[in-house]
Amino acid sequence: MSPQTFSGLYIHIPFCRTKCPYCDFYSCTDLHFVHAFTAALEKEILFYCTSFPSADTLYLGGGTPTALPDAALSDIMASVRKQIAISTDAEITIEANPNDLSREKLAHLRSLGFNRLSIGVQSFDDAMLQFLGRRHTADEARRSIDFAREAGFDTISIDLMYALPGQSREGWTATLNEALRFSPEHLSCYQLTIKEGTPFFDCARMAAFQPCAEQDEAEFFMFTSAFLEERGYGHYEVSNFARAEKFQARHNSKYWEHKLYLGLGPSAHSFDGRRRWWNVRSVEGYIEKLLGAADETPDVIRQETMPAGGSELLTDEQLRMEALMLGLRTRRGIELEHVLTFPHASATLQRLQAEGLLIVSSNRATPTTHGLLLADSLALRFVE
Amino acid sequence: MQQIRNFSIIAHIDHGKSTLADRLIQHAGLSNDRQFRDQILDNMDIERERGITIKSQNCALNYTAKDGKEYHLNLIDTPGHVDFSYEVSRALASCEGVLLLVDAAQGVEAQTLANLYAAMEHNLEIIPVINKIDLPAADVERVKEEIMDELGLDAEAALKCSAKAGIGIDEIFEAIVERIPPPTGDPAAPLQALIFDANYDPFRGTVISCRIFEGTIKAGDIIRFMSNGATYKVEDVGVFRLKLEKHKQLSAGEVGYIIAGIKTVSDTRVGDTITNDANPAATAVHGFVEPKSMVFSSVYPISSDDYPSLVEALEKYKLNDAALEYEKDSSAALGMGFRCGFLGLLHLEIVQERLEREFNQSIIMTAPSVQYKFTLKNGQNIIVDNPQYYPDPTTIDIAEEPYVKISIIIPERYMGVVMKLCMDRRGLNSKFHYPSTGRIEINFEMPLAEIVYDFYDRLKSVTQGYGSFDYDFIGHRESELVKVEILVNHEPVDALSIIVHKENARARGLQICERLEKEIPRQMFKIIIQGAIGGTIIARSTINPYRKDVTAKCYGGDISRKRKLLEKQKEGKKRMKMVGNVEIPQKAFVSVLKSVED
Numbered sequence: 010m011s012p013q014t015f016s017g018l019y020i021h022i023p024f025c026r027t028k029c030p031y032c033d034f035y036s037c038t039d040l041h042f043v044h045a046f047t048a049a050l051e052k053e054i055l056f057y058c059t060s061f062p063s064a065d066t067l068y069l070g071g072g073t074p075t076a077l078p079d080a081a082l083s084d085i086m087a088s089v090r091k092q093i094a095i096s097t098d099a100e101i102t103i104e105a106n107p108n109d110l111s112r113e114k115l116a117h118l119r120s121l122g123f124n125r126l127s128i129g130v131q132s133f134d135d136a137m138l139q140f141l142g143r144r145h146t147a148d149e150a151r152r153s154i155d156f157a158r159e160a161g162f163d164t165i166s167i168d169l170m171y172a173l174p175g176q177s178r179e180g181w182t183a184t185l186n187e188a189l190r191f192s193p194e195h196l197s198c199y200q201l202t203i204k205e206g207t208p209f210f211d212c213a214r215m216a217a218f219q220p221c222a223e224q225d226e227a228e229f230f231m232f233t234s235a236f237l238e239e240r241g242y243g244h245y246e247v248s249n250f251a252r253a254e255k256f257q258a259r260h261n262s263k264y265w266e267h268k269l270y271l272g273l274g275p276s277a278h279s280f281d282g283r284r285r286w287w288n289v290r291s292v293e294g295y296i297e298k299l300l301g302a303a304d305e306t307p308d309v310i311r312q313e314t315m316p317a318g319g320s321e322l323l324t325d326e327q328l329r330m331e332a333l334m335l336g337l338r339t340r341r342g343i344e345l346e347h348v349l350t351f352p353h354a355s356a357t358l359q360r361l362q363a364e365g366l367l368i369v370s371s372n373r374a375t376p377t378t379h380g381l382l383l384a385d386s387l388a389l390r391f392v393e
Numbered sequence: 394m395q396q397i398r399n400f401s402i403i404a405h406i407d408h409g410k411s412t413l414a415d416r417l418i419q420h421a422g423l424s425n426d427r428q429f430r431d432q433i434l435d436n437m438d439i440e441r442e443r444g445i446t447i448k449s450q451n452c453a454l455n456y457t458a459k460d461g462k463e464y465h466l467n468l469i470d471t472p473g474h475v476d477f478s479y480e481v482s483r484a485l486a487s488c489e490g491v492l493l494l495v496d497a498a499q500g501v502e503a504q505t506l507a508n509l510y511a512a513m514e515h516n517l518e519i520i521p522v523i524n525k526i527d528l529p530a531a532d533v534e535r536v537k538e539e540i541m542d543e544l545g546l547d548a549e550a551a552l553k554c555s556a557k558a559g560i561g562i563d564e565i566f567e568a569i570v571e572r573i574p575p576p577t578g579d580p581a582a583p584l585q586a587l588i589f590d591a592n593y594d595p596f597r598g599t600v601i602s603c604r605i606f607e608g609t610i611k612a613g614d615i616i617r618f619m620s621n622g623a624t625y626k627v628e629d630v631g632v633f634r635l636k637l638e639k640h641k642q643l644s645a646g647e648v649g650y651i652i653a654g655i656k657t658v659s660d661t662r663v664g665d666t667i668t669n670d671a672n673p674a675a676t677a678v679h680g681f682v683e684p685k686s687m688v689f690s691s692v693y694p695i696s697s698d699d700y701p702s703l704v705e706a707l708e709k710y711k712l713n714d715a716a717l718e719y720e721k722d723s724s725a726a727l728g729m730g731f732r733c734g735f736l737g738l739l740h741l742e743i744v745q746e747r748l749e750r751e752f753n754q755s756i757i758m759t760a761p762s763v764q765y766k767f768t769l770k771n772g773q774n775i776i777v778d779n780p781q782y783y784p785d786p787t788t789i790d791i792a793e794e795p796y797v798k799i800s801i802i803i804p805e806r807y808m809g810v811v812m813k814l815c816m817d818r819r820g821l822n823s824k825f826h827y828p829s830t831g832r833i834e835i836n837f838e839m840p841l842a843e844i845v846y847d848f849y850d851r852l853k854s855v856t857q858g859y860g861s862f863d864y865d866f867i868g869h870r871e872s873e874l875v876k877v878e879i880l881v882n883h884e885p886v887d888a889l890s891i892i893v894h895k896e897n898a899r900a901r902g903l904q905i906c907e908r909l910e911k912e913i914p915r916q917m918f919k920i921i922i923q924g925a926i927g928g929t930i931i932a933r934s935t936i937n938p939y940r941k942d943v944t945a946k947c948y949g950g951d952i953s954r955k956r957k958l959l960e961k962q963k964e965g966k967k968r969m970k971m972v973g974n975v976e977i978p979q980k981a982f983v984s985v986l987k988s989v990e991d
Contacts, residue, residue, distance in 0.1 A: 019949060034950075199945040199946060200945045201945075202944060202945050202946070223939075223940045223941055224940045226940065226941045227940035227941040230941060247943050247944075247945065247947070248945050248946065261948060264947065264948050264949050264952065265947070270949060272949055272950075276950065277949070277950070278949040278950045278952070278953070279949075280949070280952075285952070285953055287950065287953075321953065327956060327960075330956055330959055330960070330963075331952060331956050334955060334956065334959055335947070335952065338943070338947055360974065364917065364918065366917070381943065382940075382941050382942075382943060383917055383939060383941070383942045383943060384942070384943040385942045385943050385944065385955075385959075386916075386917050386939060386942040388959055389959060389962050389963070389966070390917075392959060392962075392963045392966070393963065393966055393967075
């Protein structure tokens with residue numbers, strides 16, 4: 010790792026007040042661990058700061074970062090800023106749950122330097138919110154966005170979910186229209202994915218509800234893209250839309266552009282261009298590893314005390330595959346130079362262009378909307 | 394020479410041949426208990442898994458008989474399945490006697506008879522041995538009656554043993570010594586050595602298994618193959634123990650190996666006679682049956698880049714399996730490959746498995762076909778075993794397909810279901826007789842194509858494994874044939890087309906379409922599968938495309954998992970074949986061959 014390599018910093022806040030039945034991100038609902046967690050995180054920052062001295066994007070995700078008490082959030086931001094230079098024009102994002110966003114909370118977030126707010130609204134339909142197990146109502150969501158604007162957040166992203174069981178096109182359109190009333194700079198629209206290990210997975214298996222049919226998912230997707238594009242939102246990644254290019258998520262784009270990032274906190278992943286490693290998926294394990302061993306020499310933090318969950322060293326071939334599959338998820342697409350390193354790529358490009366899934370220009374191959382809908386198959390077409 | 398005995402063990406499948414062979418070897422002190430693996434002679438994985446012997450293996454045993462003399466016994470192991478009667482015939486030509494093994498519970502079965510007739514053709518001494526006498530279901534008296542009535546042998550001369558429990562082994566050794574005649578031949582006569590097997594050793598080249606009928610062979614001799622006149626210098630001769638054991642020479646009456654620096658594997662023809670170049674024999678050894686291919690199928694590499702590797706694998710494979718015939722073939726759908734001739738369906742399956750396992754080939758095999766004869770309106774006669782070369786139907790005057798006479802022995806209670814099965818498969822001219830109380834032998838004349846298809850599987854299924862089965866080719870007969878083509882997205886997949894009897898065409902076409910529908914994964918576009926005779930569509934199915942194939946979220950923690958999935962799919966793709974723009978997995982081609990229990 011050379012000092013300049015990293016620029017994206019992710020911190021995973023592993024706490025939620027309640028667990029949502031569809032979510033498979035790591036979090037725990039026992040907030041007693043918060044204090045020890047912030048101490049452990051401070052130590053992890055200290056270990057990495059020499060190889061990661063500065064950042065131009067910072068992203069607090071979770072979990073529910075806004076579930077943390079103000080003091081804990083202050084401590085975390087102080088720890089970061091003490092060790093890592095955050096550039097003045099940095100994108101500093103925090104994920105928020107609508108009913109955590111009081112005026113006071115929002116003012117505090119502004120004071121800590123957050124300039125982008127990603128609000129987990131999910132739906133403006135109370136029945137859907139209830140189905141999703143969310144702890145807020147549509148009204149609370151509306152109010153939280155108004156408060157955020159008042160507090161001075163001029164970059165707001167709204168998270169929405171669609172292709173829900175029983176959801177109609179009209180219902181989804183209503184939610185989209187509600188969101189657009191706030192002129193958010195950014196929208197993330199996720200199709201519900203039923204993942205193994207979540208309560209929804211068991212529900213679907215026991216036929217407690219009927220997941221959206223693939224054909225309908227496809228129609229929802231094409232509709233959403235066209236609907237938002239018509240209203241000025243660029244569909245720049247499979248699930249992401251921005252009101253202008255400058256509002257595209259800078260931090261998240263680093264993942265799709267295969268750039269380097271450091272992830273701190275339980276279950277967070279890091280990538281240094283060759284190696285990827287990830288932390289243990291447990292708050293207790295994370296805390297114990299970082300704080301468990303008494304330091305003989307507090308100034309020197311040893312690699313062994315890092316809460317590693319695993320790592321992999323990527324081969325050139327694997328790096329090429331990742332860059333391809335990530336690139337094909339975005340409207341930037343992928344450089345032809347890169348694509349052409351795959352066998353029979355020109356023939357595949359021609360076919361995909363003929364099938365209306367890719368547009369090939371002089372130096373890039375970019376997926377069409379229909380291509381984004383089939384992005385995983387697209388990548389597979391190139392590997393053999 | 395008086396102290397040499399050359400013998401084989403012949404039996405119906407599962408009557409305990411390999412177990413007896415192992416017991417004899419162990420008894421002769423060649424392997425102690427610690428070394429003893431079950432069924433030493435079945436040394437291929439497939440043989441162990443399927444419990445059948447495919448390749449003949451040989452072993453020299455020393456035995457001190459009750460007369461105080463030491464005897465040199467050469468055991469020549471033989472395959473036990475109907476498809477391999479050719480290999481049995483080669484082994485039998487090298488023997489003076491056989492142990493005819495009969496299961497004490499099962500009694501005489503179809504292959505017991507077939508094997509007996511083969512041994513009789515070679516004028517061999519036959520020693521009936523009733524095996525598995527320790528089984529609770531053993532009925533030695535009934536089996537003795539069958540030996541007398543069915544086989545026409547002296548039942549009182551039958552030995553009783555349990556190879557598994559080691560009972561009666563001494564008596565078998567004594568009978569071999571007393572009843573099987575010693576070989577004849579003149580060690581001083583011109584050399585006549587019969588090749589009955591050959592193996593390829595990557596370090597030493599071809600290892601020839603042979604029986605010396607006349608003369609003597611030693612290292613340094615210049616030998617000549619009588620079929621093609623090729624000459625080689627002998628490097629090494631010896632006998633088979635569990636490994637090769639070098640000897641100074643091999644003389645008339647002996648069985649052993651010859652290594653003569655033969656690098657080009659196709660130079661060795663099993664069935665050929667080796668003689669001395671300087672002092673040649675006047676004639677070659679008689680008594681060999683040329684292998685006759687009954688079933689034909691094409692083999693293609695999944696990736697056309699692997700064609701050279703397949704060429705090499707087939708060349709090496711062929712050395713160990715003289716019965717396999719192959720020639721170059723090409724398909725519009727599958728590229729360059731080989732048309733292969735097999736002894737039967739099991740032989741085909743074994744070749745396929747061995748090419749994949751032992752030679753690491755990823756291959757696709759086409760639906761098995763038999764050899765059809767066509768007389769065209771212009772008087773020309775043609776033979777077709779490959780649907781690709783099916784003549785223009787308007788030019789055909791007479792079409793003929795091969796018929797076989799089948800013999801099935803079953804417990805009486807299965808008679809109804811077996812009769813129905815045979816009639817459904819166009820069986821004709823049935824005959825029955827009762828070899829013993831409660832059992833029935835059924836004969837039918839039937840098209841070979843019906844057997845090749847899935848007859849044996851069906852027979853085993855309807856008789857719950859109690860049916861024993863054998864068949865003999867009886868000639869071609871006039872028939873109404875059609876070619877069914879399979880089209881994937883309107884492109885004919887030549888490798889999937891089949892020649893069938895007119896009445897079976899629709900059912901087979903539908904079945905192939907349905908199986909392909911199940912095995913071809915959804916792709917990004919709609920796939921239409923059709924069966925057609927000429928321009929007429931007789932069967933159809935469709936595979937709907939992916940509507941959506943993308944995960945909603947892909948952030949820092951998702952990338953590894955997604956890449957791993959892609960890597961796994963990439964591996965899966967290696968086993969796919971592109972036909973037009975459709976990816977067809979290897980298992981789709983295989984599924985077309987397989988029978989399904991209904």
